[in-house]
Amino acid sequence: MTDIPALAKRNSRLPVSTMAILALFALMVGLTMAGVINKYIQSVLMFIGINIIFSASLNIVNGYMGEFSCGHGGFMAVGAYVSSVLSVILFTENSFTGQPLLPPGSAIFLFPIVIIIGGLVSAVFGLLVAIPSFKTRDDYLAIITIAANFIIVTLINNIGAVGGSRGFMGMKKSLKAMEAVIDLPYMIIWIFIFVVLSIVMIRRLMKSTYGKGISSIRYDETSAEIMSVNTNHMKLVAFMFSSGLAGIAGGLFAHVMGFVNPASFSIFKSTEGLVMVYLGGMGSLSGSVLSAVIFTLMLEALRPLQILKWVLIPLMLILLMQFRPEGLLGNRELSDVFPKLKRIFIRKDSSNG
Amino acid sequence: MAEILLEIKDLTHRFGGLTAVSDLNFEIIKDEIVGLIGPNGAGKTTVFNLVSGFYVPSEGDILYKGERINGLKPHEIASRQIGRTFQNIRLWSDMTVLDNIKISQHYRLGYNLMDAFLQTKKYKKHEKMIEADAYELLEEFQLSDLAHEMPKNLPYGVQRRVEIARALSLKPDLLMLDEPAAGLSSADVSELIQYIQWIKEHFKLTIWMIEHQMQVIMSLCSRIKVVDFGKELLTGTAEEVRNSPEVIKAYLGDGEI
Ligand SMILES: Nc1ncnc2c1ncn2[C@@H]1O[C@H](COP(=O)(O)OP(=O)(O)OP(=O)(O)O)[C@@H](O)[C@H]1O
Ligand SMILES: [Mg+2]
Numbered sequence: 001m002t003d004i005p006a007l008a009k010r011n012s013r014l015p016v017s018t019m020a021i022l023a024l025f026a027l028m029v030g031l032t033m034a035g036v037i038n039k040y041i042q043s044v045l046m047f048i049g050i051n052i053i054f055s056a057s058l059n060i061v062n063g064y065m066g067e068f069s070c071g072h073g074g075f076m077a078v079g080a081y082v083s084s085v086l087s088v089i090l091f092t093e094n095s096f097t098g099q100p101l102l103p104p105g106s107a108i109f110l111f112p113i114v115i116i117i118g119g120l121v122s123a124v125f126g127l128l129v130a131i132p133s134f135k136t137r138d139d140y141l142a143i144i145t146i147a148a149n150f151i152i153v154t155l156i157n158n159i160g161a162v163g164g165s166r167g168f169m170g171m172k173k174s175l176k177a178m179e180a181v182i183d184l185p186y187m188i189i190w191i192f193i194f195v196v197l198s199i200v201m202i203r204r205l206m207k208s209t210y211g212k213g214i215s216s217i218r219y220d221e222t223s224a225e226i227m228s229v230n231t232n233h234m235k236l237v238a239f240m241f242s243s244g245l246a247g248i249a250g251g252l253f254a255h256v257m258g259f260v261n262p263a264s265f266s267i268f269k270s271t272e273g274l275v276m277v278y279l280g281g282m283g284s285l286s287g288s289v290l291s292a293v294i295f296t297l298m299l300e301a302l303r304p305l306q307i308l309k310w311v312l313i314p315l316m317l318i319l320l321m322q323f324r325p326e327g328l329l330g331n332r333e334l335s336d337v338f339p340k341l342k343r344i345f346i347r348k349d350s351s352n353g
Numbered sequence: 354m355a356e357i358l359l360e361i362k363d364l365t366h367r368f369g370g371l372t373a374v375s376d377l378n379f380e381i382i383k384d385e386i387v388g389l390i391g392p393n394g395a396g397k398t399t400v401f402n403l404v405s406g407f408y409v410p411s412e413g414d415i416l417y418k419g420e421r422i423n424g425l426k427p428h429e430i431a432s433r434q435i436g437r438t439f440q441n442i443r444l445w446s447d448m449t450v451l452d453n454i455k456i457s458q459h460y461r462l463g464y465n466l467m468d469a470f471l472q473t474k475k476y477k478k479h480e481k482m483i484e485a486d487a488y489e490l491l492e493e494f495q496l497s498d499l500a501h502e503m504p505k506n507l508p509y510g511v512q513r514r515v516e517i518a519r520a521l522s523l524k525p526d527l528l529m530l531d532e533p534a535a536g537l538s539s540a541d542v543s544e545l546i547q548y549i550q551w552i553k554e555h556f557k558l559t560i561w562m563i564e565h566q567m568q569v570i571m572s573l574c575s576r577i578k579v580v581d582f583g584k585e586l587l588t589g590t591a592e593e594v595r596n597s598p599e600v601i602k603a604y605l606g607d608g609e610i
Contacts (some may be wrong), residue, residue, distance in 0.1 A: 201470050208469040208476070209455045209462060209483050212448070216456045219445035225427035226405055226437060228460035228523060237466060331447070 025192050032185040042188060044300055046256050049191035050249050051292040053198045055276035056285060057245030062274070063282035064206055065238045066218030068142040069129065071149030072246050073269030075122045077262065078152060079247025080254035081162060083118030084171050087255065090114065092173040096161070104177030111178060112190060115251040122247020123240040125152065130239035134232045137221075149270055156262040167261030171254055187256050194252060198245050202285055205241070214238045215283070268310070275317055281327030286334035291327070356383040357419075358527055358559050359404070364413035366399055366583075373399040375583040377413070381527070386553060386560045388574035390594075392603055396583035397563045398440055401529050405437050406430040417527070432460035436525030438516045440532045440563075446505035450496060450515055453504065454487040457522040487522065493555070494518040510541045514548075521556060528552070530562040534569045546572050571595070579603070 028045065031037045037045075054076065061069045088094045091107040102110070128148045133141055162168045178186050205211035213234045216224040224231050254260045276295050280287030302309045320327070329337065359381040366374040373396040381387055389397050403410050406427040415423040422430050445453055462483075468476035491497040494514055504512050513533060520528060533549070534542050546569055553560050564570045570577060571591040579586040579594060581603040587594065594600055 204472060205466070205469055209458065209480060210464070210466065210469050212452055212456050213459055215448060216445050219447050220443050222407070222427075223439075223443045223445060224456075226407070226431055226443075227457040227519065228428050228431035229456060230426075230428045230459070 021196055028188060028192060029185060032188055042185070043256065044296065046187055046191050046252075047300075048293050048296045049195045050253050050256070051272075051276060051296045052195050052289050053245055053249040053252070054273050055280065055292045055295075056198060056202055056288040057242045057249065058273040059277050059280070059282065059285065059288045060202060060206075060214070060238050060242040060245075062277050063284065063288075064211075064218065065214045065235070066282075067133065068138065069145040069239075069242070070142055070267070070270050070274060071129070071145035071147070071152075072242075072273040073265040073267065074149035074152035075125055075243035075246035076250035076253065076269060077156060077260075077265030078122040078125045078243075079115075079118035079250030080260045080265065081118075081156060081168065081250075082121045082247070083114045083251030084168055084254045084260055085162060086114045086117060087111070087174040088168075088170040090174075091177050092170055094170060104174070105181045107174050107178045108181050111174070111186065111255075112193075115190070115194070115248055115255075118251035119244045119248035122250065123244030125247075126240040126243030127236075128152075129243070130236045133235045133239060146267065146270075149265075149267055153262045153266055156265075163261070165262060167259055169259040172258035175255065175258075187252070191252050191256075194248055198248070199285065199289065201241075202245075206285070218283075271313065271317075275313055275320075278317065278320055278325075278327050281329035281331065283331050284327070284329040284333055287327055287329035287332075290329070290334070357381070358383045358417070359561070360414075360416040361400075361404070362414045362416070364400070364403060364415065365411050366396075366403055366408060367411045373583050374403065374410075377580070377583070377585055379578060379588075381559060381561055383526075383559055384553075384557075385575045386549070386562070386573045388570040388577040389561065389563045389580065390565070390570055390577060391580040391586070395580045397580060398531055399583075400580075401437060401531055401563065404430075404529065405435060428460070431523055434523055434525045435527050435529065436520030436523040437529040438513075438520050438531055438533060440535060442504075442509075442512050442516050444504040444512060444516055444519065447503055449501050449503060450491065450507075451484075451487055451500040453515065453519050454490055454522045455483050457519050458483045458486065460523065490518055490522055509536055510538075513537065513545075517552070521552070526558055528556075528558050528560050530560065530564075532563055532565060534564055534566045542566060542569060545569065549573055 032042055054072070058069065058072045061067050087107070089096050089100070090102045090110065091100050091104045093100060128151070129141070129145050132144045136144060156162065157165045175186060206214070213224065213229040214237070216227070216229055217231055217234060221231055250265070272295070276291045277288060279295060280289070280291030299309065302312060305312070357380050359379075361377055361379040364374055364377040365372065377400065389400065391397055399408070402408050403423070404415055406422065406425050406429070410423050413423075414421055417430075417433060417435065420433075422433065445456070448456070463479040464473070464476045488497060488500070491500055494517075496515060496518060499507065499511070499515075504515055507515065517530070517533070530549070534545055537545060549560065549562075550573065552558070562570070562574070574591060576588060577591060577594045578588045579597075579600050586599050586603060587597055589597070
């Protein structure tokens with residue numbers, strides 16, 4: 001038929017989707033290093049990536065599992081603070097330990113590990129919501145998620161060692177330490193890698209019979225139990241995975257900004273996540289990605305309006321709920337809407353199985 | 354001696370002040386089809402919910418294959434091979450028929466979260482097995498053409514069939530059907546009777562069913578237990594039940610017999 005299958009066949013070792021991702025990666029890093037894209041565009045690209053992780057991870061709970069978490073920002077905060085403190089203590093001169101605990105140059109290998117540790121601690125904080133979810137659902141659980149957000153932000157506000165409400169900084173120095181070894185656009189690189197990893201992990205999970213146990217809770221929790229799905233276990237997985245990825249988004253965010261304060265992770269942040277998930281479509285992974293791109297660009301466009309954005313974002317939510325409650329893509333993936341994409345981006349499951 | 358599959362001992366269940374099930378005893382013998390009947394609100398569905406672990410009984414015990422199962426979670430009971438359907442169909446109506454069958458094999462996934470993330474050999478092997486078994490089951494139920502349909506788009510009678518197929522994906526030894534004929538046309542009902550008979554023989558299982566339609570109960574069940582207000586009225590053959598004055602009295606005004 002077309003030349004697309006032929007192309008896919010010629011490179012049967014590397015699927016087209018992988019090649020496309022590698023090409024995009026090379027392009028972004030290349031253009032950044034060549035100085036073609038300026039600092040501003042770089043930062044927008046990075047925020048898009050962070051928002052993709054943030055909204056896709058929230059979609060696990062709000063989309064696939066059908067619960068209503070409105071405290072996702074709290075988990076982002078945990079990841080941001082844990083990885084920031086670690087990074088500052090390990091790689092820079094700091095007020096906790098004085099000298100860095102490790103040679104600063106080692107950040108070049110250890111930086112992703114620091115980010116992942118932030119994610120793991122966030123995942124543990126996910127228990128704050130996961131455990132109540134065994135007995136509580138819907139509106140009541142939504143209230144618990146808001147409470148969790150407040151608890152986390154208030155805790156950080158009251159920890160003087162990390163600056164309380166004034167915030168915490170010093171992460172730029174870790175990046176400097178890395179750049180001193182080899183000068184690379186580290187944040188662009190790592191954000192890209194973590195975005196790809198997050199999406200692949202979510203996709204693989206939700207495609208597996210195991211992960212579909214999460215969706216079965218959304219459609220009928222009683223049925224799920226009666227049909228041998230351990231719903232408590234699935235909730236634990238969903239909430240911890242979701243908050244863990246939010247923590248990773250938080251760690252990356254903190255290192256891009258070089259500064260974090262608790263206010264960045266308030267209920268406002270959580271609301272941004274909700275807008276992205278509902279804009280993209282609940283339970284649609286490509287929807288979350290698409291809406292993260294649109295939403296981030298929109299926020300940039302609205303930046304001159306400053307605080308007015310908090311009139312426009314909620315207004316958008318209202319309009320969305322009124323006229324297209326299922327979001328841009330509803331339950332579907334981009335590949336369902338444009339079947340041609342499927343041939344390029346979705347590997348035939350039977351061929352690699 | 355006949356082997357007892359399920360044994361219910363002095364089972365009582367209260368909802369607040371209401372005693373929905375009262376001091377019920379029942380033994381279900383392997384390979385039989387038994388019926389549970391009674392007027393509306395008699396407590397039949399509650400008995401099923403107790404057996405499947407949806408409620409914890411106020412008093413009494415439930416033994417399955419000699420093992421006490423009351424107090425276990427529903428998914429643990431399901432994993433011990435008890436399948437059931439619901440009075441008002443409870444499929445995952447927005448997931449495909451195939452997914453409905455696959456998800457119901459959670460009790461024997463054989464791989465964990467990490468395997469799913471990394472798509473290990475183990476993951477692929479078990480997913481393949483689950484899918485093959487799901488298709489085989491759908492084939493047996495002549496549903497394979499509908500594998501990628503959503504149950505919500507299927508006629509009611511077909512949804513019933515899917516729900517029974519889904520219960521069978523647990524590979525149950527005991528299948529509990531809660532009013533399988535409810536909402537079916539009379540043509541569908543006679544088909545259902547043959548169908549249940551076929552299921553019993555083909556899958557070699559024991560069937561316990563609640564049903565209001567006497568035609569179904571009378572033509573399938575070797576024994577029937579009649580309950581009213583949560584209490585046992587009588588256990589006997591179709592003939593005995595039909596001729597019992599107590600049963601007729603319990604149903605009077607109900608207009609179902
Ligand atoms: N979750 C519950 N909470 C309180 N009362 C309940 C609950 N479930 C059932 N009941 C009550 O228990 C009694 C028995 O209900 P059950 O559903 O077991 O009856 P049934 O025999 O299945 O009736 P039907 O033929 O109408 O299905 C009824 O009076 C019902 O209102
Ligand atoms: Mg009932």
